[in-house]
Amino acid sequence: MATSPSPLTVRTVAIPEDDPRRTAALLELLPDRSPVSWVRGGEGLVGWGCAARLDTSGPERFAAADAWWHSWCERVEVHDEVRLPGTGPVAFTSFAFADRPGDSVVVVPEVVVGSRDGVRWITTVGQPSTAPRLPVGEPGAVRYDAGAVSPERYRRSVAEAVRILGPGGSGHAIGSDGEAVRKVVLAHDLLATTAEPLDARYLLGNLAARYPGCWSFAVDGLVGATPELLLERTGRRIRSRVLAGTTWPRPGVSADELASTLLGSAKDLSEHAFATESLAAELRPFCGELAVPERPEVLRLRNVLHLASHITGELHEHAASNGVAALLRLAAAVHPSAAVGGTPTPAAVSLIGRLEGMDRGRYSGPVGWVDDAGNGELGIALRCAQIEDGGSPGGAGGRARLFAGGGIVAGSDPDLEVAEAAAKMLPVREALDGLG
Numbered sequence: 001m002a003t004s005p006s007p008l009t010v011r012t013v014a015i016p017e018d019d020p021r022r023t024a025a026l027l028e029l030l031p032d033r034s035p036v037s038w039v040r041g042g043e044g045l046v047g048w049g050c051a052a053r054l055d056t057s058g059p060e061r062f063a064a065a066d067a068w069w070h071s072w073c074e075r076v077e078v079h080d081e082v083r084l085p086g087t088g089p090v091a092f093t094s095f096a097f098a099d100r101p102g103d104s105v106v107v108v109p110e111v112v113v114g115s116r117d118g119v120r121w122i123t124t125v126g127q128p129s130t131a132p133r134l135p136v137g138e139p140g141a142v143r144y145d146a147g148a149v150s151p152e153r154y155r156r157s158v159a160e161a162v163r164i165l166g167p168g169g170s171g172h173a174i175g176s177d178g179e180a181v182r183k184v185v186l187a188h189d190l191l192a193t194t195a196e197p198l199d200a201r202y203l204l205g206n207l208a209a210r211y212p213g214c215w216s217f218a219v220d221g222l223v224g225a226t227p228e229l230l231l232e233r234t235g236r237r238i239r240s241r242v243l244a245g246t247t248w249p250r251p252g253v254s255a256d257e258l259a260s261t262l263l264g265s266a267k268d269l270s271e272h273a274f275a276t277e278s279l280a281a282e283l284r285p286f287c288g289e290l291a292v293p294e295r296p297e298v299l300r301l302r303n304v305l306h307l308a309s310h311i312t313g314e315l316h317e318h319a320a321s322n323g324v325a326a327l328l329r330l331a332a333a334v335h336p337s338a339a340v341g342g343t344p345t346p347a348a349v350s351l352i353g354r355l356e357g358m359d360r361g362r363y364s365g366p367v368g369w370v371d372d373a374g375n376g377e378l379g380i381a382l383r384c385a386q387i388e389d390g391g392s393p394g395g396a397g398g399r400a401r402l403f404a405g406g407g408i409v410a411g412s413d414p415d416l417e418v419a420e421a422a423a424k425m426l427p428v429r430e431a432l433d434g435l436g
């Protein structure tokens with residue numbers, strides 16, 4: 001008689017006091033050049049190895065990822081001693097910005113180490129192989145070249161967007177309701193070529209050291225430190241940090257002056273309002289309560305200052321319990337918010353396709369982790385680079401593509417938008433250049 005194979009076991013245990021992994025920095029536990037990470041202020045999740053993986057694409061990518069993850073979780077046996085969000089089965093996800101082109105990925109690591117509120121745990125899937133930790137490689141000298149869209153071309157696209165959005169412009173009125181585009185987010189890229197192989201852990205470590213208040217993420221070669229939380233779900237509670245409206249340090253201007261100018265800028269406030277409204281409108285049907293601040297505050301980072309709004313809500317009980325509001329399903333509803341797409345969404349996304357001139361890949365898509373209860377955290381993949389070629393140890397150097405952009409409204413200035421994108425690329429550039 002044929003016996004059915006025994007299910008894979010997912011096991012979470014607390015790391016004991018006398019185990020050095022209990023106190024080591026999470027990022028220092030990563031053994032090799034293919035890490036996954038979601039770490040902020042020393043807490044979060046890191047992982048390695050690959051127990052399962054889904055590659056998907058197209059407009060149904062979130063639904064496909066949710067269905068795949070749900071069915072994977074149903075097939076495993078779970079022993080979870082810790083029972084916190086992020087214990088038991090965990091997948092890391094990174095979604096393409098666009099419906100087409102672009103590939104999205106869901107990775108279930110063989111090992112995850114997590115840290116939250118003083119508890120440190122390890123989750124293993126099956127019997128992971130153990131290999132000695134490889135030292136973190138330094139990339140050596142870095143050369144920067146224009147990517148698919150040079151800063152000059154970006155400037156021209158922004159100028160064209162301002163013309164379209166401005167008085168007398170057509171607004172590129174192709175929304176099904178005929179509504180004109182009022183905000184569009186455009187971006188460009190930069191190519192970094194390193195003399196030595198490029199180790200994602202080097203980038204991650206330097207980013208986390210300089211941006212501890214951001215989420216330092218890595219999934220399948222997309223590495224960054226994002227300040228923007230698209231959505232966190234814990235049980236029925238949801239939370240988001242919406243950013244839009246930006247300024248950056250200039251000689252002779254204090255941070256307080258920059259912040260008060262930003263808070264008084266009609267252009268930045270309108271950019272911001274589009275972003276909060278788009279997110280709130282998509283979340284409202286799922287929520288019994290949703291709190292949206294009347295006015296934004298200022299988030300100060302070392303490279304830029306942003307207008308920021310913290311949105312919180314509570315999901316309807318039925319939505320939380322029947323899978324409709326699993327985090328990946330909510331992501332389908334809220335992506336792309338007007339922080340990375342525009343308003344109205346379909347017309348803005350179409351305008352991006354017409355003006356931007358590049359494939360964003362997974363830049364500006366949702367990135368983060370999800371557990372078997374549909375909880376988790378998804379950021380927007382900003383301030384990041386896609387490692388296109390890590391190089392080979394002892395041989396060739398690596399290559400990465402950096403991305404940044406900004407929201408364009410009728411009053412935007414193309415020269416300032418080019419400078420803003422350059423300021424937004426600084427975190428990754430400085431991390432590559434070794435300014436840890």
Ligand SMILES: C=C(O[C@H]1C=CC=C(C(=O)O)[C@@H]1O)C(=O)O
Nearest residue numbers: 243244245246339404405406407
């Ligand atoms: C599109 C980016 O930033 C978004 C997030 C925060 C502020 C933004 C802005 O002020 O334009 C953008 O909407 C990027 O960093 O590439």
